[in-house]
Amino acid sequence: MGLKIEDISFTYETGTAMQVRALNHISCEIPDDRFIGLIGHTGSGKSTLVQMLNGLLKPTQGRILFNGEDIHGDGYDRKNLRAKVGLVFQYPEHQLFEADVLSDVMFGPRNLGLSEEECRKRASESLFMVGMGERFFKKSPFDLSGGEKRRAAIAGVLAMHPQILILDEPTAGLDPRGRDEILGLISEMKKKLRMTIVLVSHSMDDVARYVDQIMVMNNGKLVYNDVPSEVFRHHKELETMGLSAPQVIYIMEYLKERGLPVNTEVLDIQSAADSIMACMGPAGRGRS
Amino acid sequence: MIKIRKLIHDYLKHDEDGAVSEEIRALAGLDLDVKPGEFIVILGHNGCGKSTLAKHINALLFPSEGEVWVDGMNTVDGEKLWDIRQEAGMIFQNPDNQIIAQVVEEDVAFGPENIGVPGEKIRKRVEESLKSVGMLEYRRKSPGRLSGGQKQRVCIAGVIAMRPKCIIMDEPTAMLDPSGRVEVLKTARQLNREEGITVILITHYMEEAIEADRVIVMDKGKIALQGTPREVFSRVEEMKDLHLDVPQVSLLAWELRRRGLKIPADILTREELADALEKVIS
DSSP, X not given: OOEEEEEEEEXXXXXXXXXXXXXXXXXXXXXXXXXXXXXXXXXXXXXXXXXXHTTSSOOSEEEEEETTEETTSTTOOHHHXXXXXXXEOSSGGGGOOSSSHHHHHHHHHHHTTOOHHHHHHHHHHHHXXXXXXXXXXXXXXXXXXXXXXXXXXXXXXXXXXXXXXXXXXXXXXXXXXXXXXXXXXXXXXXXXXXXXXXXEOSOHXXXXXXXXXXXXXXXXXXXXXXXXXXHHHTHHHHHHTTOOOOHHHHHHHHHHHTTOOOOSOOOSHHHXXXXXHHHHGGGGOSOO | OEEXXXXXXXXXXXXXXXXXXXXXXXXXXXXXXXXXXXXXXXXXXXXXXXXXXXXXXXXXXXXXXXXXXXXXXXXXXXXXXXXXXXXXXXXXSOGGGTOOSSSHHHHHHHHHHHTTXXXXXXXXXXXXXXXXXXXXXGTXXXXXXXXXXXXXXXXXXXHHTTOOSEEEEESTTTTSOHHHHHHHHHHHHHHHHHHOOEEEEEOSOGGGGTTOSEEEEEETTEEEEEEOHHHHHTOHHHHHHTTOOOOHHHHHHHXXXXXXXXXXXXXXXXXXXXXXXXXXXX
């Protein structure tokens, strides 16, 4: 079922001179088993939207349904909602605090009131899922490398068994290999656990490679909600919103301008190379 | 401008009794010379020592062994500490952690005030600094209301107001959206070209390195590769081994060569790629 967002708006500091409308009549669905990219410049409203999704903020107007139920309805169990719609904040490694990795990951399940045994089971499963075997369990979180810390933090949210996992800029500050590792891991997790991932990102190249749907926020509005190739077709409009398309699209656009009949709707280097090779014909072949 | 000789830095870990339990070598005998006015980009995977290096140039860290000279001053010379920090300003990843005042111009004035620049001169410096980062019209605004790119430019203005000869930027764009990234990079280039300030930019975005005078790739606390962007980015395989990428154009050109297309190995821009492809066809 997933999340259904019905015409929500949100205003910060209503009735004061500082009043800001952060979300402006947004409607969309976040179905099960989907990989969604959420993009938008700083201040576009994407963080506000994300905080709506697990009930941290309440819309000033409109409704949010999770599995068919209004999350702000009377008697709705929002604690359970926060387990089901897991949120991994930016730089989640700053939120590790327990004495060892295993206890840190057990913190969430413990808060759900699960038995000690169940917490331990979930924590170890989650840690294995993020590629951190038993040798990490008793380590202090502070002795981990940057990438390991981040994976431990993700495990902490995974241990809540979310149906939807929202990650806010999970690759910020990581080197290219680290970026690939985390995104590969997330993609793998999605396949195994069949959950929905919402990836909040500033990197169009990352988004293009992994997601099957992109939501674009601008000035509190949802301006695009479509498959990547459709969204990136609007790269000129994206630029006016402080965003961009993946690098490879610009390269292909330019080659086309220069008269090469290449496909401009590619999203990765391999398909770009395929398309270029196809236009080169026999002229370009032979070993260099 | 900067002279680094056989720089070694060990981070010491202490156990509960305060005794040293572990030594981690972050810099392992690094040599580096930076000429005045150079624009240098430092690349390297997480943990390769690049941030440690940056902190040495700003005298926030001191060598375990070896020497660091900034404009003729040795960083271990306690008397010169403040001069060094003034000459080599530093910008960090998160602008929110660097902004302290409620109003943009007050934030920029903070540095000069601290070193006792007289009032009238401060006003002038603040104005000039904000102008050179293109933020003068926001002087009376609250930093909280600015975008990430604008905040980072205010931080840069704060450093420039100290009249440094060199700015070290440690992943200044990591937290910014694409337009913020472009703004900050443009500002860095402008300061370098128009005001002759030496820039050392640390980044994980390969695209940001294309216009540098020199690219330095670090690995295991040492320089693994260096040269012009063209030289460095034509070594695709070595870069991959170092956990890094090359700009997308270079990667695409490399892939095309791998598939047998006869184009040069050192393509860096889309113009060069188009030229090369046209040559193949004709």
